[in-house]
Amino acid sequence: MHQTPVCRRIVLLGAGRVAQHLGPALWRAGHAVTHIWSRTPASAAALAAQVPGAVPVTSLALPAADLYILCVPDGAVSAVLATAEFPPGALVVHTAGALPLAVFAAYPAVRGGVLYPLQTFSAGRSIDWPTIPLCVEAATAADQELLLQVACSLSQVVELVATPQRQALHVAAVFACNFTNHLLGIGHALLQEAVLPFGLLEPLIRETVHKALAHPPFTVQTGPAVRHDAATLARHEAMLTAHPSWQQIYKQLTASIQGQQEPQPSNNELPPRL
Structure with missing residues (x-):
């Protein structure tokens, strides 16, 4: 080149x-x-x-x-x-x-x-x-x-x-790296409170990243938010009462997920779950 x-x-x-x-x-x-x-x-x-x-x-x-x-x-x-x-x-x-x-x-x-x-x-x-x-x-x-x-x-x-693209890339990198690491930190802290090892999440984290790299991430979204599982969402929010800032993050991310188009099942398959 x-x-x-x-x-x-x-x-x-x-x-x-x-x-x-x-x-x-x-x-x-x-x-x-x-x-x-x-x-x-x-x-x-x-x-x-x-x-x-x-x-x-x-x-x-x-x-x-x-x-x-x-x-x-x-x-x-x-x-x-x-x-x-x-x-x-x-x-x-x-x-x-x-x-x-x-x-x-x-x-x-x-x-x-x-x-x-x-x-x-x-x-x-x-x-x-x-x-x-x-x-x-x-x-x-x-x-x-x-x-x-x-x-x-x-x-x-x-x-x-060029500068505008690089600045957009930097914002994307903050979401993909810094914010993701912060969310992993919250998961780590919650497991510490429950006296559970963080290693339990490792296979899940690896699979999530592999899927996000293999497909447009929004199309492989899983979890209670994308399923509009109101009962589970309410339970989770109640469990986060002692951590109001994390509870607010949970609510905002739930709203953001639900604001995106949900993945469409193919071949009569159900959407992926967690």
């Missing part, structure tokens, strides 16, 4: 969870991560120790490089851009799903871009980079091509995604 990736000199700004995974991955892909900056010097030093050749720096007067990658919280991107001293015309990208490319408009001395990895990053978890979708955006064709080459050196799933 693109030319064989060439070694790029890359500076990482930030040493948090994204940088902790991205830095070593870039080195393994053949790039030279030359410097790592963090507002916490110990964090920059710790990450540099994991990336051969990388030098931790405390100054934002940055050395020359082919690419500068901002791995800082969304709210810190503008502050770093305003404070850092990039070489004139530097190509600087952020890794955020929700921030527009236009965040760079106030800084005409740099060329802006986006390299957004669609994954959740946690300490102690390994990342299978070739499978991670990487979303690329840039203002010029030349910068786009450079970012595509870097992205393709890391992943086999690389897409050009």
